[in-house]
Amino acid sequence: MKASIFEIIENSPLTKDVCMMRLCGDTSNITAPGQFVNIKIDGLYLRRPISVCDVNGDELTIIYKVVGSGTAAMKEMCTGCVLDLLTGLGNGYDLDASGEKPVLLGGGVGVPPMYLLTKKLISQGRDVSVILGFNTKDEIFFENEFKALGAHTFVTTVDGSYGIKGFATDALPDDYTYFYTCGPEPMLKAVYKATKTSGEFSFEQRMGCGFGACMGCSCKTVTGYKRICKDGPVLRKEEILW
Amino acid sequence: MNLKVKLCGKEIDNPVIPASGTFGYGYEFMQWYDINVLGTFSCKGTTKDERFGNPLPRIAEAPGGMLNAVGLQNPGVEKVISKELPHLKEVYNKKIMANVSGFSIDDYAYTCEKLDKEDIVGWLEVNISCPNVHGGGMSFGTDPSMAAEVTKAVKAVTKKPVIMKLSPNVTDIKAIASACEKAGADGISLINTLMGMRINLKTKRPLLANTTGGYSGPGIFPVALRMVYDVYSAVEIPVVGMGGVSTADDVLEMMMAGATAVEVGAANLIDPCACKNIIDELPAAMEKYGITDLSDIIGIAHKQG
Numbered sequence: 001m002k003a004s005i006f007e008i009i010e011n012s013p014l015t016k017d018v019c020m021m022r023l024c025g026d027t028s029n030i031t032a033p034g035q036f037v038n039i040k041i042d043g044l045y046l047r048r049p050i051s052v053c054d055v056n057g058d059e060l061t062i063i064y065k066v067v068g069s070g071t072a073a074m075k076e077m078c079t080g081c082v083l084d085l086l087t088g089l090g091n092g093y094d095l096d097a098s099g100e101k102p103v104l105l106g107g108g109v110g111v112p113p114m115y116l117l118t119k120k121l122i123s124q125g126r127d128v129s130v131i132l133g134f135n136t137k138d139e140i141f142f143e144n145e146f147k148a149l150g151a152h153t154f155v156t157t158v159d160g161s162y163g164i165k166g167f168a169t170d171a172l173p174d175d176y177t178y179f180y181t182c183g184p185e186p187m188l189k190a191v192y193k194a195t196k197t198s199g200e201f202s203f204e205q206r207m208g209c210g211f212g213a214c215m216g217c218s219c220k221t222v223t224g225y226k227r228i229c230k231d232g233p234v235l236r237k238e239e240i241l242w
Numbered sequence: 243m244n245l246k247v248k249l250c251g252k253e254i255d256n257p258v259i260p261a262s263g264t265f266g267y268g269y270e271f272m273q274w275y276d277i278n279v280l281g282t283f284s285c286k287g288t289t290k291d292e293r294f295g296n297p298l299p300r301i302a303e304a305p306g307g308m309l310n311a312v313g314l315q316n317p318g319v320e321k322v323i324s325k326e327l328p329h330l331k332e333v334y335n336k337k338i339m340a341n342v343s344g345f346s347i348d349d350y351a352y353t354c355e356k357l358d359k360e361d362i363v364g365w366l367e368v369n370i371s372c373p374n375v376h377g378g379g380m381s382f383g384t385d386p387s388m389a390a391e392v393t394k395a396v397k398a399v400t401k402k403p404v405i406m407k408l409s410p411n412v413t414d415i416k417a418i419a420s421a422c423e424k425a426g427a428d429g430i431s432l433i434n435t436l437m438g439m440r441i442n443l444k445t446k447r448p449l450l451a452n453t454t455g456g457y458s459g460p461g462i463f464p465v466a467l468r469m470v471y472d473v474y475s476a477v478e479i480p481v482v483g484m485g486g487v488s489t490a491d492d493v494l495e496m497m498m499a500g501a502t503a504v505e506v507g508a509a510n511l512i513d514p515c516a517c518k519n520i521i522d523e524l525p526a527a528m529e530k531y532g533i534t535d536l537s538d539i540i541g542i543a544h545k546q547g
Contacts (some may be wrong), residue, residue, distance in 0.1 A: 001273055001514075044303060045304065045306065045308050046303050046512070205299070206298070206300070208511045209264075209511035209514070213266050213270065213511060213514070214263065214264060214301070216301040217298065218294070218300075220294065
């Protein structure tokens with residue numbers, strides 16, 4: 001965990017309300033895919049937690065959906081502006097658990113953390129399948145980026161306007177060794193039911209601090225309470241009380 | 243330049259104290275800075291039994307601060323003593339302020355008696371002001387006679403200084419403070435959070451699962467300052483001021499209002515190094531305002547002429 005200043009080098013829309021921001025700064029504390037950064041935004045008190053999409057040297061990529069005042073303010077930020085970030089927050093996904101043929105399911109703004117995860121798994125020689133779930137064609141982003149990494153990439157849309165009609169779980173392959181997922185809670189619950197192997201879920205929650213101090217995001221698990229920000233955001237399937 | 247102050251008979255290196263609920267049991271902040279630079283710190287509110295706390299969401303943004311409705315999540319006093327304090331002792335060599343909450347007078351006495359036996363505990367801070375629990379907490383801090391009962395019960399089981407932590411959600415905070423003093427309290431700390439709420443415009447329902455929460459952050463600083471000023475004038479025992487303190491200047495202002503020491507709460511959640519930065523900035527702030535000894539300015543704003 002580290003507090004440091006980053007400079008915005010790109011901030012551009014990917015869809016109507018999803019944007020990609022690239023930042024330059026000290027990324028050395030980001031150690032695992034699935035971790036997040038916590039961003040100080042002028043005029044707002046609480047920092048805003050956003051998952052890490054990619055890290056390349058001193059370059060950090062995040063993708064965020066404009067849902068409230070914090071992300072609306074982020075959308076207006078310009079190249080060259082500086083941001084105060086806490087980096088390296090959260091546990092992240094466990095790469096060693098993947099087996100040979102992991103499947104990754106990302107839904108909406110749950111897609112971004114799957115990118116760095118895919119990159120890392122492929123660099124370890126895994127045969128990676130990625131399912132990107134969206135509501136409709138206009139919301140789709142990063143399909144080509146995942147394909148370029150060499151992942152078997154499937155897109156689902158709820159309304160059938162693109163790719164496979166249905167939910168991300170409808171595209172689950174018959175044969176996989178492990179799963180990783182991130183997305184809205186109804187999707188995570190569907191993944192929990194539909195999957196046959198062990199796997200990992202990344203959770204989103206309103207946070208106070210983002211580094212384990214305030215107990216603002218605690219949830220009950222099989223092994224007692226866990227702070228989503230510090231002991232999560234990634235929990236193993238066996239830990240979850242559903 | 244002297245930053246040392248004496249809090250209920252015990253000298254501390256500086257008056258800066260992370261407030262309960264924003265600093266856990268301390269040791270996790272070692273990854274941000276050496277917590278031995280602190281005057282002391284107030285640990286996470288501890289109760290007789292383990293508490294999970296309130297359902298999520300527990301946190302909301304607010305103008306000039308935030309709301310929380312954590313609801314005293316803690317592992318219970320036995321586990322605090324067997325697990326948290328030993329862990330803390332590995333990295334921290336000063337005394338802590340043990341923050342205690344309860345749901346009955348017996349609860350308070352039970353927990354305080356257990357913590358009284360711990361060497362690392364320098365002060366007991368008795369929270370009779372938590373707005374986020376039902377059937378306890380703040381209900382003890384809104385009535386002078388109830389506040390006095392808790393104070394007496396705790397004083398009977400400990401030799402350590404007892405600091406009663408008061409709620410701002412009352413009509414006359416001076417009456418509560420005086421009642422605690424008369425019942426034997428060694429100090430008063432204030433303010434706990436102010437009761438507030440937010441409504442989610444999309445769902446048209448309260449944003450916090452607990453409906454209401456405690457408002458903290460810079461927005462409450464002038465309210466807290468006024469109450470510290472009032473309580474200082476009403477009691478002879480030391481006052482620990484808190485509420486929206488975020489800078490070294492805020493610390494000086496609180497002390498001028500009457501605080502012997504100053505707790506820093508919400509700021510720790512936004513900037514994990516907030517307390518260290520305030521301590522580092524204090525000498526320069528003192529120099530700017532011609533202060534050489536912090537003890538000289540305690541309550542100085544009350545002086546005539």
